[in-house]
Amino acid sequence: MAGVLSGVYNTLIRSNGVFLSTIFAGAFATEILFDTGSNAIWNRINKGRQWKDIKHRYMDAGEDDE
């Protein structure tokens, strides 16, 4: 445990540049993960209510999906 933590400290935090890069990379990953997750939750709450859930009824098969 302590070994892992000191490893983390020495590789990611010790140098300010690396620490900053980690923060920004983490922010980027967080955004993607959060957006994916929250959109999935949103679509589950509103299942069947949104246009994308009902448009297959009105789209002719084989038409381009614009």
Add this chain to the structure above:
Amino acid sequence: MSVSRISTAVARSSPRSLRAAAPLAVSTQQQRSMADASTSHAGFTSPFHRGTGNARDTTVMPNWGKYKTGKETSNKVFQYFMVGTMGGLSALGAKNTVQDFLVNMSASADVLAQAKVEVDLATIPEGKNVIIKWRGKPVFIRHRTADEIKEAEDTKWESLRDPQPDTERVQKPEWLIMVGVCTHLGCVPIGEAGDFGGWFCPCHGSHYDISGRIRKGPAPLNLEIPAYDFPEEGALVIG
């Protein structure tokens, strides 16, 4: 003796009584031999004594050992993690704020909806000009005949003022699509007129050929080609 005098006296006396009541944890391990030499001048007795006799040393650092943590690394990692997370989330918020402002400055939906014009090409017979309005400007659509295509392609374009081959100016040779604004001073040229069988600008006498290239007159450049596309046979989308 006034009340204030007495209360001052009480306040003054309290540290002494406190000191007497509660013994403080003071480290006696520290060695101060060097410092003593510098302060013990003859004729001056420092009130801040060095722990001679049974009085305590008044200047040694107390021992803060019981406040010290035993897990420095994990604490540091946790603290940097919290600070870094807040920094990262704030950066995310700042980025999205800036992005929203930039998106807000770009073209709105109603402008974008009008930015494209669809034209039905089946209604334009061969050898005819059609002028349509696109973003407030006239656009010439010419359904060229085989003779006109041949004439446009055979012209020695290398020696022209704005040298450009016909193949660069059309996607399909039978359809010539140009912005109908003279490159000289912005008049609208007249179709099927001029010395070269193309367009003629009545304002200052610029002659364009059947590919819309400047051949004679003051205009410096060929007529401009807008962005366009043939999404399917017989349909044209400008923009």
Add this chain to the structure above:
Amino acid sequence: MFARTSLRTARAFANAKTGATRTVVSQQRNASSQSSAESAPTWKNTATLSASTILAIGSCTWYYTQFGRTAHAMTMQEEGLHATPYPWEHEKFLKTYDHAALRRGFQVYREVCASCHSLKRIPWRTLVGTMMTVDEAKALAEENEYDTEPNNEGEIEKRPGKLSDYIPSPYKNDEAARAANNGALPPDLSLMVKARHGGCNYIFSLLTGYPEEPPAGAVVQSGLNFNPYFPGTGIAMARVLYDGLVDYEDGTPATTSQMAKDVVEFLNWSAEPEMDDRKKMGWKVMAIGSVLFALSVWIKRYKWSVVKTRKLQYNPPALTGLPNKMNPRQARR
């Protein structure tokens, strides 16, 4: 001077060590007895207090009755019956519009409302991706004619509608609309849910609230219809929604209340087309914001912990055996 002061202080100090507590206590007792002696006639105090309280309460009451109450310029009848609150699904915090209902509501608008009411602020393109496919919206737009820009001869011609055009109004202008409706202007419905007190509830109540015949004693002017939810109860619009008026393509039974519900949801969309995105962004921002808030509280405590847990230790030097002028306490006097 200085010496005397120090002497006095030293005496006081010596005194304080032994008798300070007692002295202070006796002093306090003295002070309290003094104040009670001053306020001997208690009934005067009571009277003054009571009088000022009554004055304060009375002036507040007077001010509130004069200026604090809501002024009712109209009677209850003129205000109209307050709309019943209905549990609208799309008004919940995390719910989008039911887009199938929007599609049905637009059908009701097109077949029923559009003969009198305009929807000026809605272009055809906004229907795409919310309740229609591109081809359906294009076909609907092309059913209508719009003015072109002036051609070479300066004439304005007619052309079929495009997606970028706005839904056409039933009347050329407000005057034509008034002339066709006994002088009553059918309002534009684009922002009607936002524009009326009660919003969705009001429009739904109005559409479904027409009684079979006006209640006894109600005065209805000629050309007007009785509706208790309309301010003044006399409304120029007659009841329009009857069971089975439209044929829903998805097979939903077209009852009066179903049609009213669908058209109200559609009108809410036309007033707030951004609602779906707004709610989605809203709870995302709340989620990220609460995490940020918790983090910032932790970091505030972290940064302040140095200050908050600071301990000062002071060992005062011994005073005995020192000349007075060397005593820092006395020298400061």
